[in-house]
Amino acid sequence: MRLLGVCLAAIAALVLAPPADAGESNGQPVDRFTLVEMANFSKQIEAELAQRGAYVAMVFRTGRDRSELPEGIRYTHGAFWVYTPIPTQGGGTQYGYAVYNLYHELDPVTVSNLYQDWPLDFTRGDTVGQVGVIIPNAEMQQRIIDVIASPYFEALHQPDYSLLSNPADGRYQNCNEFMLDVVSSAIWQTASREQIKVNLDAYFSASRVNLNFFQRWVGPLIDQRLRLDDHYGEIRTATFASIADFMLAFDLAEEEQIFEIDAPFSLAEDTAYPPSAPAPAMAAE
């Protein structure tokens, strides 16, 4: 009997992919593609943001194949990309983007921290070769950078991590919810997470995540990051789509500034943003 339990646990651990790896760890990068491909893709994203004159953008990637994600969820990690002059060791200056992330730790996995890294670090966690982008309007970019540059940025961080945190509840936070909290702080000019949660409950429509019985009840036993006690009934979390809808609904971003970027080697089968975009050409095997 004990052997059966061990076997079931082993099988479950192997086959039960997290339903939406909304945040990511500070562990080893995924490296699905070659490093050169990832470096080129990171530059492609930077060039697109710079071409559009973006000082601040919200960029999303997926660290898991889309087939493993629940319906409607396209990305598992999001971070702010901030245009800045970067002093280099040779004494020069490199203009580019610094990336502001929330990652969960490896031990314990239920605790997160804020990390600033670079576009290449971001794309090394991408398994599809496609990113989602939201460029807030000029006023919102200014407000967001004001928050990032202030002590509010750290004050908005809730270290208790959950993969599927409820954005209307303050108990846990993942990377997307952290970005949403920063955007909310910029909108309502407050660093109070309590106030932000009240406002988000009223104005933000989170994405519904459909979990089957096994994922909902057995998942948390296997993956400590799946903490669901901040949900009441349906499981709802912040995603690229729900944040994009929120930004559009309250005129915080223009429709043409919400889009996806495909790498030349992209494995993505479709492009959801903008909705009228043609499907990308499949990468050669």
Added chain:
Amino acid sequence: MRFILISACTLAVYAGPALAQDANQTQPAEQQIQSRGVDYARDDSDRERARTYARETQRMMRERQGAQENETQNAPLPIGETVIVDNDDGPDRGD
């Protein structure tokens, strides 16, 4: 029962070599990136560094706003060609 055991073992056998192969394949690419990348000048504190970059961005945005109100609002920004490589000894970050 036997089937479950065999399945778990088979997956483990396949997963092991596959992961090892990936790790080996990335080494030459790592060298290529190092040769075309540029290390950033490291500061003492990650958070202080992050805040410094954000303040620089604040300053640039305000300068641009002050220079011309609307015309350059979405004008392209200059960007370097090189890839910034983190020379920090801290952990890599990924999935």
